[in-house]
Amino acid sequence: MEGLDFSVVPPYADLILTGALWTAVLTISAAAVSFAGGIGFAVATMYGPWFVRLPVRGFAWLFMGTPLLLQLFLIYFGLVQIGIDVPALVAGIIGLGLHFAVYNADVIRAGITAVDPGQNEGARSLGLSRYQSFRHVIVPQAVRSVVPPIGNNLIALLKESALVSVIGVAELVHAAQLAISETFRPFEFYIVAAALYYVLNLMLEAGLRLIEKRVEATR
Amino acid sequence: MDVDLMIRVFPFFAEAAWTTVQISVLALVLGLAMGACGAAARLSRVAVIRFVGAAYVSLFRGTPCLIQLFVLYFGGPQIGIELDPFAAGVIGLGINIGAYMTESIRGAILAVDRGQTEAARSLGIGRGQTMVRVILPQAARLMIRPLGVNTIALIKGSALVSAISLVELTYTAQRYIGSTYKPFEMFAIAALFYMVVIWVALQAIGWLDRRFAIDGGR
Numbered sequence: 001m002e003g004l005d006f007s008v009v010p011p012y013a014d015l016i017l018t019g020a021l022w023t024a025v026l027t028i029s030a031a032a033v034s035f036a037g038g039i040g041f042a043v044a045t046m047y048g049p050w051f052v053r054l055p056v057r058g059f060a061w062l063f064m065g066t067p068l069l070l071q072l073f074l075i076y077f078g079l080v081q082i083g084i085d086v087p088a089l090v091a092g093i094i095g096l097g098l099h100f101a102v103y104n105a106d107v108i109r110a111g112i113t114a115v116d117p118g119q120n121e122g123a124r125s126l127g128l129s130r131y132q133s134f135r136h137v138i139v140p141q142a143v144r145s146v147v148p149p150i151g152n153n154l155i156a157l158l159k160e161s162a163l164v165s166v167i168g169v170a171e172l173v174h175a176a177q178l179a180i181s182e183t184f185r186p187f188e189f190y191i192v193a194a195a196l197y198y199v200l201n202l203m204l205e206a207g208l209r210l211i212e213k214r215v216e217a218t219r
Numbered sequence: 220m221d222v223d224l225m226i227r228v229f230p231f232f233a234e235a236a237w238t239t240v241q242i243s244v245l246a247l248v249l250g251l252a253m254g255a256c257g258a259a260a261r262l263s264r265v266a267v268i269r270f271v272g273a274a275y276v277s278l279f280r281g282t283p284c285l286i287q288l289f290v291l292y293f294g295g296p297q298i299g300i301e302l303d304p305f306a307a308g309v310i311g312l313g314i315n316i317g318a319y320m321t322e323s324i325r326g327a328i329l330a331v332d333r334g335q336t337e338a339a340r341s342l343g344i345g346r347g348q349t350m351v352r353v354i355l356p357q358a359a360r361l362m363i364r365p366l367g368v369n370t371i372a373l374i375k376g377s378a379l380v381s382a383i384s385l386v387e388l389t390y391t392a393q394r395y396i397g398s399t400y401k402p403f404e405m406f407a408i409a410a411l412f413y414m415v416v417i418w419v420a421l422q423a424i425g426w427l428d429r430r431f432a433i434d435g436g437r
Contacts (some may be wrong), residue, residue: 062410066410080402197286
C-alpha cells in the first residue's frame with residue numbers, strides 16, 4: 001500500500017478547474033436543451049395530433065427504458081453511420097439534453113394536469129381565449145408544482161454529465177483521467193473530482209432553493 | 220438494418236444480459252442492506268450515528284456514481300483494496316443505490332402515522348418491539364414503490380460498470396460497435412435486452428405491490 005499524497009494535485013489545478021468549468025458549461029447547455037425539449041414533448045403529447053403524439057411517446061419510452069450511457073454511444077457513434085459527424089461536446093449536449101427532456105416532459109405534463117380544470121373553465125367563461133387562458137392562468141399555477149421536480153432532474157443531470165467523459169469530452173472526469181495518466185495517482189485525482197462535483201452540486205441546490213422560494217412567494 | 224449481423228451477435232448479448240442481471244441483483248441486495256442500515260442510522264437517537272447516516276446519503280447522492288466506481292476500482296489498489304471488475308461493480312453500485320434506498324426507507328417509516336407509535340407505546344410495548352411489530356409492517360407497504368423506482372434506476376445505472384471493463388450489455392454493445400461500425404443495430408439489441416430486464420423487474424415490483432397492499436390492490 002502506497003501512502004496517499006495530495007501534493008500531486010496542485011500542479012494540475014488548472015487542468016482540473018478547466019474540466020470543472022466544462023462540466024458546468026455542459027450541464028447548463030444540456031439543461032437548456034432539456035427544458036426546451038421537455039416543454040416541446042409535453043405540449044406535443046398533450047395537445048398534438050396522433051401522428052405527433054405516437055412517435056414522441058415511443059421516443060420517450062425508448063429513452064426511459066435504456067441507460068443514458070448507451071444513448072450517448074448511439075448519438076456519438078450512430079450519427080456517423082448516417083453521415084453526420086458531430087463533435088463529442090455537441091453529442092454530449094444532445095444526448096444529456098434529450099435524455100432529461102423526456103423526464104422533464106413527464107414532470108411538466110403532470111404539473112399542467114394537476115391544475116384544477118375549473119381554472120380553465122373560469123378563464124374561458126371570462127372571455128379569455130384558449131391560448132390566453134393557458135398562458136396566463138394554467139402555466140403560472142403549473143410552474144409552482146413543476147419547479148421542485150425539475151430541480152431534482154437538474155441535479156441528476158449535473159451528476160450524469162460525468163458519463164460524457166466516455167465519448168471523450170474534456171470535462172471534469174476526463175481532466176482527472178488525463179492527470180492520472182501522467183501521475184498514476186487515481187485515488188487522489190478521483191477524490192478531487194468527486195469533491196468538485198459535490199461543491200457544484202451544493203451550489204446548484206442552493207440556487208434551486210432560492211428559485212423555489214421566489215416561485216412560492218408568488219402564490 | 221443488418222438483420223443477419225444482429226442474429227449472429229444475439230447469443231453474445233444474451234450472455235452479457237445475464238451478467239447485467241447478476242450485477243443488478245447482487246447490487247440490489249447490498250443496496251437494500253445499506254439502505255436499512257442507513258435508515259436506522261438516520262433515525263437513531265445518537266447524534267453521531269445520525270450524522271454518519273446523513274453524511275453517507277449526502278456524499279453518495281452528491282457525487283456521480285461513475286466517479287464512485289472509479290475511486291473504488293482504480294483508486295482502491297492505492298489504499299490496499301484490490302477488486303476485480305465484477306466485485307467492484309457490485310460494491311460500487313450497491314453502496315451508491317444504498318444512499319437512495321436509505322431515503323426511501325426512512326421516508327416510508329416517517330410516513331407511518333405517529334399515533335401508531337404512541338398507541339403501541341401506551342399499550343406498554345417496548346421501543347424495539349413497536350418498530351418491528353407495528354411500524355415496519357406498515358412502512359414496508361409504503362416502501363415498495365419508491366424502492367422499485369430505485370431498482371429500475373439501478374438496472375439502468377449498471378451500464379456504468381462497462382467503464383471499469385466489466386463485460387455486460389453496454390460493454391458488449393460498445394465492443395461490437397467498434398468492430399462492426401453498426402451502432403444502430405447494436406444499440407437496438409442492447410436496448411431490447413435492457414427493456415426485457417426492466418419489464419421483468421416492473422412485473423415483480425407490481426406483484427409485490429399488489430401482494431402487500433392493505434386493501435388487496437387497486
